[in-house]
Amino acid sequence: MDLKKTLTTPSWHRTLVLRRIIASILLGIAALMFVHSLIKQDPQVVVVLQDIAAGSKVEATDIGLREIPSPHLPKNAFTTEDDVIGLxxxxxxxxxxxxxxxxxVGTELINSVVSNVTEDSLSEEINMVPLTLAEPSVIPLLQHGDTISVVSQDSDSGLPETIAAGGKVILAGGDDPSTILIALPKTIAExxxxxxxxxxxAVVLTGDRAHNNIAEE
Structure with a gap:
């Protein structure tokens, strides 16, 4: 196309030609975007296919892969089924x-719920401790992330004795319904x-959830 000749033609003709050129460019861009959308695939992540009870191990039939748009992809999402099976x-x-x-249950969970267990133990390694309770009927009332104190009875005085404070519930119940898993600094856990x-x-529920329940009552 002779651009010089186009620019010297009557204005209405020139406008028509320019519109056609712009339309062709827009159609080309639309075609490129369409092809790109066909080629591009959303990332695949592991999705739960059926309800999994707390404390249960994940089986292969419990999960599958699904494509999720990147903007809706949660942080720390699993992308491989093998990494989830058995957790x-x-x-x-x-x-x-x-x-x-x-x-x-694992390091990521501990990091998400354990913070400043005690000011004196910030630099101490955090351990998980399975704990069998004298009164397991309270376990269904606990949730992972709850802050608790572990208490017992003083053998001499018979009075309550706090063994550990500021523990975090990692798992309430599981294969053994009378057991909870808690996180504590290493020396306290031992x-x-x-x-x-x-x-x-026994355990006493402390922390924000205990205070909120009292306030609601």
């Missing part, structure tokens, strides 16, 4: 939920584990 659900997982690391061998233990 223990920290709380009930609902069908259709995207599997993320803090929803399962003391609780030792005391649990020959002393009946």
């Amino acid at each position: 223990v659900a920290a709380s009930t997982l609902s069908s259709g939920e995207i599997a993320t690391k803090p929803r399962f 003391n609780v584990a030792a005391r649990s061998l020959n002393t009946p233990l």
